[in-house]
Amino acid sequence: MTRRIPRATVARLPAYLRHLDSLGPGQQTVQSSDLASASGVNAAKVRKDLSYIGATGVRGVGYDVEELRNLILRRLGLSTDLTVVLIGAGNLGSALARYKGFDNRGFHIVSVYDIDPKRVGKRIAGIEIRHLDRLEEDLERNPADIGIIATPASEAQGVADRLIAAGIPGILNFAPTVIRVPPGATVRQVDLATELQILAFYLGSRRETGSTSSLPERWRSG
Amino acid sequence: MTRRIPRATVARLPAYLRHLDSLGPGQQTVQSSDLASASGVNAAKVRKDLSYIGATGVRGVGYDVEELRNLILRRLGLSTDLTVVLIGAGNLGSALARYKGFDNRGFHIVSVYDIDPKRVGKRIAGIEIRHLDRLEEDLERNPADIGIIATPASEAQGVADRLIAAGIPGILNFAPTVIRVPPGATVRQVDLATELQILAFYLGSRRETGSTSSLPERWRSG
DNA sequence: TAGATTGTTAATCGATTAACAATC
DNA sequence: TAGATTGTTAATCGATTAACAATC
Structure with missing residues (x-):
């Protein structure tokens, strides 16, 4: 029943949890697409991740926020402090x-x-x-x-x-x-x-390719 | 010539750099196996990573510490502060x-x-x-x-x-x-x-499988 | 030459994603 | 029923690793 949860999935569960915690009490359901945009991944990946932890949603509706939150907490081993x-x-x-x-x-x-x-x-x-x-x-x-x-x-x-x-x-x-x-x-x-050194790499390649000019208008400096 | 450097490689370069910086001035060469054990990866992966950034070692000897250090700094975009x-x-x-x-x-x-x-x-x-x-x-x-x-x-x-x-x-x-x-x-x-939440997951699974008893003798508590 | 270690290939593994049938 | 979204398959992609020929 409980298959092994991939490392990459485990690393994303806290981000999903953070999004669920940010929702108002009025929000009773959440869609994979919401979780995806809030944590910067693909919606298919979210659904796959959730299926790994045994979460089930309702087709046409989404996932129950409270139920999903509790399940993620339990799977992360955070049911107790x-x-x-x-x-x-x-x-x-x-x-x-x-x-x-x-x-x-x-x-x-x-x-x-x-x-x-x-x-x-x-x-x-x-x-x-x-x-x-x-x-x-x-x-x-x-x-x-x-x-x-x-x-x-x-x-x-x-x-x-x-x-x-x-x-x-x-x-x-x-x-x-x-x-x-x-x-x-x-x-x-x-x-x-x-972390800063890794960041520096991506700045470096940006400078070399001169991609500043490809930034959307509102982001351009000056 | 300069192929694209994979993300995973970029993320490991700082660890290699840290190891090179930790070596005494007497150490003029370093082997892929040293870098591997110092950064927790496989020696083949180290050699692959280094080949991505264009580093070349000497067969039977290893890599020149100073040269490699400078190359990693340059590739990370850290030649200047x-x-x-x-x-x-x-x-x-x-x-x-x-x-x-x-x-x-x-x-x-x-x-x-x-x-x-x-x-x-x-x-x-x-x-x-x-x-x-x-x-x-x-x-x-x-x-x-x-x-x-x-x-x-x-x-x-x-x-x-x-x-x-x-x-x-x-x-x-x-x-x-x-x-x-x-x-x-x-x-x-x-x-x-x-980070703590991800860590909690791995503690959790450890508790469930009762793997404490499989720890080597010197690590067991009590 | 003998010993050591690189550089690279090819196989494997794991993660991601598009796509769509299932179904609420 | 019509519309929406899940759950899963299958294809793809990228990363890892064993293994060994090349060569210092």
Whole structure:
């Protein structure tokens, strides 16, 4: 019954969810074409994605918004809230600790760790910064679902090893380095500078081909 | 000669670059297998990627580190530094303004904008926060290459429209909403909560299949 | 020459899309 | 019934990989 869900489909489900959340309470149904234009894909792909997760719509009508929303949440494993520990209370780590988009969507940062004595003991967004030495004992008492790494690159692999040894199955890594985890654990990598570098490539090719002049009138500069 | 470089290849070039940058000055050559293990892909794929950008190695030896580094930089359009404007000096925006990884890799944030009177006039990382009303006149005087959007979702599309009308060809969007740009312009989307949601899926399937017990000994918790 | 590693082919795999029958 | 939209097939496209000849 539940076939394997392709990676590319999983990566699009949050976008569908975001669109469903943006609809007013009056909107009881949604069409594949709506979801498609709201998430920048083809309508056929939306229907295929939804069929992978076992969603069924009504021909001539569309999909029930509430039902679809619940199904996506369930399939993503978000039926219950998840707890998160954050390692690294520097510049980026502090911003992540304060970021409202996590709590809003059911990800609760329960503790923040650092090794800098100037930071340990202070609070960010109401959460006390604890010394990284406490990580294992804390996690033994209160297991968490996800670890976010916002340390310098040099520390990232070591921190990841400790998180996984302490039973954390999933890591979101913001340090600009690839980290290795054993089978069964999962990492996702977000590298901010890499995003700009990829963007630079597409600007570069645009400049070379001189495609500025092919921009529609209203978009042209000057 | 220069064939089109596949999207997936472009997305991996920054990872190769990062590995080359991590090598000591003693390392004059690098093998496809090194690059592969450092960036989590197959060695054949590395060689294919490198052949797309026109890199040539020496059979039995490998690739020249310095030459390869320069070639990747050139192909990504990073031979010269790029200028960046940042819109939104809130929590995340401020962290991005202070993020050292941008400047280090040749992306210079030249100005920061906000509409909140409590923020306008203050400084982050030495850069004065200007009122968003000034955006167009500033960009006319000093064109920029990239705009980073770190506003609330509700403002993101409007800001993107203004950036593009003012001649900015590339946007990195951190607001949790899809933004549309005309052909010729490029957007990349980074949605922090989406990353956690995708991660949650893989934890979920792990829990269901009970694969904890298949983890190698040293990784098991407890 | 012997050993090593590239460069490329060909097979495979997975994702995307057009198109249309099914059916509300 | 007529109109609309799903669900799925089949074709296409693009990315990945094993394998090995080429060659330093």
